[in-house]
Every structure is written in structure tokens, then in C-alpha cells.
Amino acid sequence: MTIRCGVIGYPLAHSISPAFQQPAFDYLGLDVSYRAYETPPGALGAFMQGLRGEEWLGCNVTIPHKREVLDLVDDVTEEARLIGAVNTVAKGPAGRLTGDNTDAAGFLKALIEDAGFEPRGRGAVLLGAGGAALAVAVALLRAGVSRLWIANRTAPRADVLARSLVGHFDGARLEVVAMDGQGLRRPLAEASLLVNSTSLGMAHGPDPDASPVPPSLLGPHLVVYDLVYNPPQTPLLEAASRAGARGQEGLPMLIYQGALAFERWTGRPAPLAVMMERGRRALRGR
Ligand SMILES: NC(=O)c1ccc[n+]([C@@H]2O[C@H](COP(=O)([O-])OP(=O)(O)OC[C@H]3O[C@@H](n4cnc5c(N)ncnc54)[C@H](OP(=O)(O)O)[C@@H]3O)[C@@H](O)[C@H]2O)c1
Numbered sequence: 001m002t003i004r005c006g007v008i009g010y011p012l013a014h015s016i017s018p019a020f021q022q023p024a025f026d027y028l029g030l031d032v033s034y035r036a037y038e039t040p041p042g043a044l045g046a047f048m049q050g051l052r053g054e055e056w057l058g059c060n061v062t063i064p065h066k067r068e069v070l071d072l073v074d075d076v077t078e079e080a081r082l083i084g085a086v087n088t089v090a091k092g093p094a095g096r097l098t099g100d101n102t103d104a105a106g107f108l109k110a111l112i113e114d115a116g117f118e119p120r121g122r123g124a125v126l127l128g129a130g131g132a133a134l135a136v137a138v139a140l141l142r143a144g145v146s147r148l149w150i151a152n153r154t155a156p157r158a159d160v161l162a163r164s165l166v167g168h169f170d171g172a173r174l175e176v177v178a179m180d181g182q183g184l185r186r187p188l189a190e191a192s193l194l195v196n197s198t199s200l201g202m203a204h205g206p207d208p209d210a211s212p213v214p215p216s217l218l219g220p221h222l223v224v225y226d227l228v229y230n231p232p233q234t235p236l237l238e239a240a241s242r243a244g245a246r247g248q249e250g251l252p253m254l255i256y257q258g259a260l261a262f263e264r265w266t267g268r269p270a271p272l273a274v275m276m277e278r279g280r281r282a283l284r285g286r
Helices: 017-027 042-052 067-073 077-082 103-114 131-141 156-167 181-190 235-242 251-266 272-284
Strands: 003-008 032-038 054-059 086-092 097-099 123-127 148-149 173-177 191-194 223-226 246-248
Touching: 003 017, 017 032, 032 042, 042 067, 042 131, 067 097, 077 097, 077 103, 077 123, 077 131, 077 181, 086 251, 103 131, 103 246, 103 251, 123 131, 123 181, 131 148, 148 156, 148 181, 156 173, 173 181, 223 235, 223 251, 235 246, 251 272
Parallel strands: 003 032, 003 054, 123 148, 123 191, 148 173, 191 223, 223 246
Antiparallel strands: 054 086, 086 097
């Protein structure tokens, strides 16, 4: 029997997860079929019930189901509880489902290993207050940043995000600032890291040509990490390069969160080089 695995979300046309997960199963000779299962909100409950069947290994979860899945699994890891979202479901014995979140760990691995940035004791500016921003905030606070400034177009959402973190991490100073030139000027002068977790600059997103910060506020003292992975070179990363800042593209985080999910499902080390190469190839085809 071919075992099934996949990604659920709605819509799913943008997902490149099948392009790098299936080759990983194939590379290890595992008889698993990984597909995109477009799942409208009304169909989520039935899908999750079906996932308990013996032919399933588990699934990845993406927009808009990451929060709802929290209530549809039997166990939730501490990480997923803190982030308030599930991106990976693993099936255990007797069809028991565990919801986990590998986004924060994937982000941190890319930050340290690909960008060469050690967060402990440094200051960081985080743009955005959606699901990805919360995972990034948890990762940075756990890794010991000394200060975290959070800015979002809809300011009350940044307040909610900041409040959800207070009490979980001792010692870090959290501050919500306006997402405009005035609000970001001082934080960007003092910080060593800027992370964009808004969807600005994303192909087919709200504004593919926009940078979320005025380029004049960037400088060589910053590492600029854009979570947007399509296109690989975003308007923000182009501005960072012109300002002499070091840039970090979004694809490695996507691959690492997927690789961690792969390891939860299979108990085997993920073939990272294969996954990265296939991920890049899939983006080139977009
Ligand atoms: N590299 C990776 O592995 C990875 C993983 C997850 C996500 N991502 C990327 O991260 C981005 C955010 O994902 P998400 O899941 O957090 O999405 P989300 O929950 O929908 O949040 C979207 C964020 O973008 C902001 N935004 C949207 N349109 C904007 C505009 N016109 N001007 C200013 N801000 C705007 C939103 O601000 P408001 O609150 O004001 O609406 C919100 O903060 C996406 O591009 C996604 O592809 C990458």
C-alpha cells in the first residue's frame, strides 16, 4: 500500500511543498505519495478525520487552516501551542494526531547557518503580525535577543502579538512601533537584524513591487532577512544590497521547516541538499 502524505490549505496553487517533499521520499526509497490537497474551510474537519486512516503518514498545514487545526488534533506540542498555529500533523499509533509547528525552528536554522547571524544579546526589528511573524518572534526570543521591536500595518495586531509573548520569555524588551519611516528610524539604527514577515514584495501578493521599509533606513550594520521566497530577490533585499546590508532570502526557512516535518513523519534524516535543489528548481519555474 502506498502511504499518503501532503499539504492542506486553500488555495494551494502557490505551494511548492510537493516539489521538494516528494523527491525527499523518493531519494530515501520510501513508498510515499506527497500531494497538495486543496481543502476549503468547510472540508477541513472531514479531511482531518480521514487522516487517522492507516494509509496516512501525516500532513503539512498552510493558510488558512493553521489555527483551526489546533482544535482538530489529539495532542499539541508546546511549540505549536505557543505559536498558536500548527504547520505539521504527525499520525501516531491508533490514528492519534499530534499538531506541531516547525516554522520557528526552520527560521532559526536559516538565520544562524545561512545568514551567519547569532541572535543572543542583539536587537531585532520584526515587520508583520500574522502567523509567520509569531513564529519568528518566538524563535528570536527563545534564541535570546535583547530587544524586539514589532511593527505592523494594522497596529492593534502587533499589540496582540506582543501581549501573547509577554510572560513567556524573561529578560527581552518588547516594543510595538509604527510601521513607517518615523516609527522605524530609531529601531533600525539600534538593531542588528531586520526581518520582513509581511507579504509585501511577494509575487502575486498585495504589492509585489513594494519594500516594507524606506531604503534610506537600511545600512551595513543590518542583516536583512526576508521571509518572502518568491521571488528570491525581493525589492527589500535589493534595497538591502544597495545599502551594504547582508541579505537572507526566504527559501531556506521553507525547506528547513519542511525537512523537520519530514523527520517527524519518517524518523529519518531529511535529504536537505535534494530538497533545497528541488525547491529552487520549482521557484525558477514560477
Ligand atoms: N520562508 C518561509 O518559510 C515562510 C513561512 C511562512 C510565511 N512566509 C511568507 O511570509 C509572509 C507572511 O505570511 P503569513 O503566513 O504571516 O501571512 P498572514 O498571516 O496573512 O500575514 C500577512 C502580514 O502581511 C501584512 N500585509 C499584508 N498586506 C500588506 C500591505 N499591503 N502593506 C503592509 N503590510 C501588509 C499583514 O498586515 P495586516 O495585519 O495589517 O494585514 C500581516 O502582517 C508571506 O509572504 C509568506 O509567503 C514565508
